[in-house]
Amino acid sequence: MARRIAIVEDDPAIRANYADALKKHGFEVAAYGARAEALAAMKIRLPDLAIIDIGLGSDVDGGFALCRDLRALSAALPIIFLTARDSDFDVVSGLRLGADDYLTKDVSLPHLIARIAALFRRAELAGEAGSGEDQVERGALSIDLKRFTVRWQGALVPLTLTEFWMVHALAKFPGHVKDREQLMSEANLVVDDSTITSHVKRIRRKFAAVDAEFDRIETAYGMGYRWKA
């Protein structure tokens, strides 16, 4: 199965150029010209790697914002900035936002491919160690990590991203207690303890809307929460 790479670049010529080159290297390519379009598409289905430009049309820093959004979608998604901007400031900012690499547009194609390959190599290491699955099934619960959907007894539970990650964190190891800090880090958050409580409240409510009997999220007093098997 070919790797899917998403390219976000506003210049149509450059975009087509890169898309072509990557396709020739055996990658599947999805190309987008604008931030909102790209984000919407990736929310439906995550690519295996994203290459994004920083300046997107009138949105001068659109790529930065997109990177942040994508990082929220997935902590593991490899992200490469590919842009004309070569100031140190931009590089550091980009990397701090969670990108894995930062390249300027003067890199040769072989160079770009080598960077992509290196990133895939590393991403794969993570996949082997962890649960590289993009689908989690726990009885009546099923989680689709690429589409960010959760089903309970077959019915779709409309969770927000934060809620999605929290459910994922809990259900990944049924029965294991996750304290609030662990839940935060798995959802890429740094918030107040009470906020976690709020999220759990909302998650429970959403599951209950689908199944009034729902009670799989158990509170472990003073310890955290656990997904009851």
Next chain:
Amino acid sequence: MARRIAIVEDDPAIRANYADALKKHGFEVAAYGARAEALAAMKIRLPDLAIIDIGLGSDVDGGFALCRDLRALSAALPIIFLTARDSDFDVVSGLRLGADDYLTKDVSLPHLIARIAALFRRAELAGEAGSGEDQVERGALSIDLKRFTVRWQGALVPLTLTEFWMVHALAKFPGHVKDREQLMSEANLVVDDSTITSHVKRIRRKFAAVDAEFDRIETAYGMGYRWKA
């Protein structure tokens, strides 16, 4: 616990320079001037990240060889080439050898740090999922550190957090007497001695509710308590 970074660079001045800068950023640094020396040291103890120059003294491609050797030692070790050579050919070769990043020596320090941080971030993703189950088994007693559950003869004993840690502290070393202070510190408490007595009382009661014959928590008069094997 600070991250350990290994630097392999033949020029003593540059080496000291980078080593200093990284130390200032809170990393632990091990610096080496030659390939053999570096490899020998890392065989004994792998760093958390390696930064290597390509040209090492008379050994023009020594860095490449070292990278290959290190990759053989560990597929997961993050490796960065930091060198004066900026030809595309070298970059591609370096990355193909298994390096994660390739930087030229004109990068600023903030840029280098950002690259290092990005790599650590990604490497951490891999490490997370690996840790296996933590379980303590002592005859009829079984403690699950991940689930925060205690079973006696297979039956669940509903302990509170404080009680859980106290049972854990006692059962970890069966037969060893733990005085009240030790029990407090293992449960992260600072309380009156009599309070420990109360906790033991409640723990015994909860075990007795499961098994009327329960008598494994022994009082060592004047010394503390011990888990009877």
Next chain:
DNA sequence: GGCAATTGTGGCAATCCGGTGGCAGGGCCC
């Protein structure tokens, strides 16, 4: 057996923790 020190017991009050409703700020879309 007598005595002081130590531990067990029941119970109560203070505290901690989580659940709930609600609200405000920020972002996004129309």
Next chain:
DNA sequence: GGGCCCTGCCACCGGATTGCCACAATTGCC
């Protein structure tokens, strides 16, 4: 701009947990 959604947080409440005390029971020692 207006409306909507998501998110973070707070105040309040009820219940679980915890700390401690007075008093009874036990222990070690003479």
